[in-house]
Amino acid sequence: MSARHELGKASKAIKARAEEWSVPWRQCGLRFEGNSRLKRLMGSVKKANEPACFSFGFVAILRGTIMATNSPLDALIIGAGPTGLALASDLLRHGLRVRIVDKADAPTTLSKAVVLMPRSLEEFQMRKLSAPALAEGEKVHSFSAYNHGEIIFRAEYARVTSRYNFLLNIPQTGPEKILRDELIRLGGQIEWKTTLESFVDHGDHVTATLTTPEGKSEQIDVPYLLGCGGAHSPVRHGLNFEFIGEQYHDNWLLADVDIDWKWPHGHGYAFFADAGLLAVFPMPGGRYRIYIVEAESRALGREPKLEDVTEAVERIIPGMCVLSNPGWMSEFHCHHRRVKHYRKGNVFIGGDAAHIHSPETGLGMNTGIQDSFNLAWKIAYVRKGASPASLLDTYDTERSYVGKQVVGLSDFAHKLASQFNRVGSLSRDHIWRFFSHFYTNHFKEFEQGLQVRIQYEPSAVVENHGHQESLHNESVEVVAGVRAVDGTLQSARGVSVPIALYDVLDPLKFRLMIIAGHQPDQATREAICKMATWTKPVRDFLTPTLVLASQTTEGFEAFDGEIYLDPAMEFHYVYGAQKGGLFLIRPDGYVGFSSRPIRMKDLEKHLRGIFTVLSTGASS
Ligand SMILES: Cc1cc2nc3c(=O)[nH]c(=O)nc-3n(C[C@H](O)[C@H](O)[C@H](O)COP(=O)(O)OP(=O)(O)OC[C@H]3O[C@@H](n4cnc5c(N)ncnc54)[C@H](O)[C@@H]3O)c2cc1C
Known part of the structure; x- marks a missing residue:
């Protein structure tokens, strides 16, 4: 029997099972796991160079047998605070099926967090959510510290390298409402008065026990349980994760x-x-x-x-x-606590469930929301069968590193701020003055605290090539692991209008920025076009984007992707790629791969690690 024939038979079997479960056929499909026979079949179809047509879903074919998670859901989210809301709305945006429950009767009316950091605003921008926040919030332009009337510290936010070069003060009820409205717009709903009581991870799915608003017990099976239940997280307790840290004595x-x-x-x-x-x-x-x-x-x-x-x-x-x-x-009273790991098996935690600290740095809600934006696309890509399950490990690696930094920074800030005896206050003032001076010359270090200088490293989906510069090198803006820096481009089609990168970044997709450099030669032009064509099987997940240092697209007629012009090479300079470079921007807006100059072989290898369906041959 030919590979194509067997694939057709397998598809028919899945279709029949989908009808049996009353699930729309288009939501079903094939998911490759382990040594699945289908994976081998797909391999032979590709080798035969036949066009392969498939979609993704929750049905897995293992050694010829149809297996299922027996769940119409992709994930169950515990907690409808900012972390849970950000996660639920992003998963819905990806087309996943989620339930989000909260034991409270209704949303909180307490103002709690008051700051949206520049990085959170950038991530809101990618989701077209920054406008309502800006309409409601109060821009904060500077922060000053005084001791007995004498200034000891001052920082101006106008220097922040973001279009959001200010802090946006807004009560937590504001961002929560924006995220809740988005969740509802995307077809979700929050189940209030619904409490997670316990859960068991069976290895291939999780069984969660809930108490419904009517007081009944409900058991549901889900592929993933996502714990966003705040500082007293029932999921963290269920995982027996130690919440390392302590309570401060101050009132x-x-x-x-x-x-x-x-x-x-x-x-x-x-x-x-x-x-x-x-x-x-x-x-x-x-x-x-x-x-x-x-x-x-x-x-x-x-x-x-x-x-x-x-x-x-x-x-x-x-x-x-x-x-x-x-x-x-x-x-x-405040605590500073964190967990070592954010994942165990099919259970994940984020937000206050994973890290809490004093409010001096204003980072708690921001870090929780950003945990969610890091996790959502990874779950979606794995559920859709586009990426291997190992992608999920990078959530733990990347975000536990950030959590450690945030709790450490807040602990330092708190200890520094709460020195009131004669000796302590003297050293406190000296340190504040030192930082005031230091940040004037090393503003990038100050930006760490505003979360625009987070650097994911090490991580299996972060790879730098062709240069050794790190973020701390003042002359280099963009390396793999940091968030994509905004820049202005010109559209290449129709009337040439300026376009900001952050206006075209899509939280559902990678954007492969191919910066061509000054006058690329024929071989480079061919390699660029070949790379874009090679990524066609993952076009739903990746948009090739070419940036040309010219007024026209001449010589790139065969390029299968979006083209932007950068005649003054301003964007080239921002990315330090005057001689050309590759920057793979992930759906969460972070650079996953960078090379200066263009190194197609390394990019091909990196992309094959992320997308299971990509074959070799883009750079040969
Ligand atoms: C006074 C104060 C000031 C702050 N200032 C700032 C600031 O300026 N900037 C900043 O970024 N952060 C600040 N924070 C921190 C911020 O409020 C938290 O980091 C943020 O609320 C965490 O969001 P979360 O979604 O992770 O958890 P939460 O907001 O705590 O939400 C958790 C949700 O889970 C639900 N839940 C719990 N257990 C269960 C269960 N068993 N079943 C179902 N649902 C459950 C809860 O009802 C709750 O709604 C401040 C906090 C306080 C208290």
Whole structure:
């Protein structure tokens, strides 16, 4: 029997099973696993150079037998906070079938996090979600720290290398609503009053036990369980993952208030005094979020009142301001904790379930959302059969590294901020002054804290070639592992208009940026066109994009992809690729592969590691 005939038979069998399960045939398909016979068949079809037509889904054929996960779902998400909402909406965007449950009755009305970092805004931009955030938020342009009226630190966000060169202060209810609306727009719904009680990972699927709003027990089987249940995560507990770290002894006061004072709105402030620390951040509508840590602990043991907050502020900056119109006020203790791993088998965790820290750095919600944007495309690609299951390991490698850095940075910032005795405060002021000076000359280091300098390394899907520069080399903007830097290109078709890279990045797809360099020769032109054609079998997952340092597309008529012009070579300079280069931008906006100059062989090998269906031969 010919390979093509056997493949046809297998497809018919899957179609019959799909009808039996009442699942639309178009959502089903073939998924290659292990030494599957089908994989070998597909190999022989490809070798015979016959056009292979297939789609992807949840049905697997192993040694000729149809296996199924017995689930109409791809994933179950526990928790509808920012992490769960970002994950659910991205998985839906990829066309996956997800359920998202939360034990709460309804969304929180507490303001909690107040900052969206530039990197989160870039990721929102890729999903066309930054406009509603910008419409609601308050831009913060600088942060200054004072000790007894003398300035010890100042940072201006205008220098940030992002179109979002500011912090966007917005109560957490804002981003949560934006993500919730997006989830609903994409056909999802949140199941409130639904609690995860327990789960068992069977190796090929997970059985989760939920309590429904009616108090009934429901068991569901899913390929993946995604734990976004916050600091008390039931999934982390179920995995027996240690939450390494400790609680700080300091007592924190928080209040959302109006302030009558001389300082301009739109800037962040920290005031140090012998009595303690007062941090003030602008909020939309002319309001402020304030945090107070006092040198002498004065635990109230109850919800604070405006008088309590006013008295604490007076002890730190006496006679400087009048507080009024209180909103959310709270007294709390902080922890710094993290897990070592974000995955075990078919169970994943992210957000506060994996890392918590003090609010000084404003990174908790941002890191959770970015965990989700890192994980979603990997789950989608594996579920669709485009990538090997090993891709999922990179979520743990990449994000546990980031979590460690974030918790470490916040711990350092907290310890530095809470030195109030004579010796401690002297060294605190020296360190703040040192950083103020250091960041003036090494702004990229400061950008680490704003999450635009995250660098995934090592990672199985990050590979640099042809240069040794690292992110810390001030002259190099883009290497594999960092987020793609925005830049302006011109469209090559029709009227030539400027287009920003971030306006064309798609969270569903890789974008292979082939930067041609100055006057590429005939052999280079041919190799570029051949590479684009070779990626055709994964066109649903990758868009080849050619950037030409010229006014026309002449010589690239055979290029199968998008072409942009960069006649002044500005984009070439941003990417340090005046002599040409390759930059594979992942669906999460990070550069997965880079080579300067163009190195097709290395790119081919890298892409074959990501896409199981790509054969050899692009660069031979
Ligand atoms: C005072 C304060 C200030 C902060 N400031 C900032 C800031 O400026 N910037 C910043 O980035 N971050 C900040 N944070 C942190 C930020 O609020 C958190 O990092 C963020 O809420 C974490 O989101 P999450 O989705 O991971 O978890 P959560 O928001 O905690 O959501 C978890 C959800 O899971 C649900 N859940 C739990 N258990 C179960 C179960 N068994 N079954 C079903 N559902 C369950 C919960 O009901 C909850 O809705 C601040 C936090 C606080 C408290």
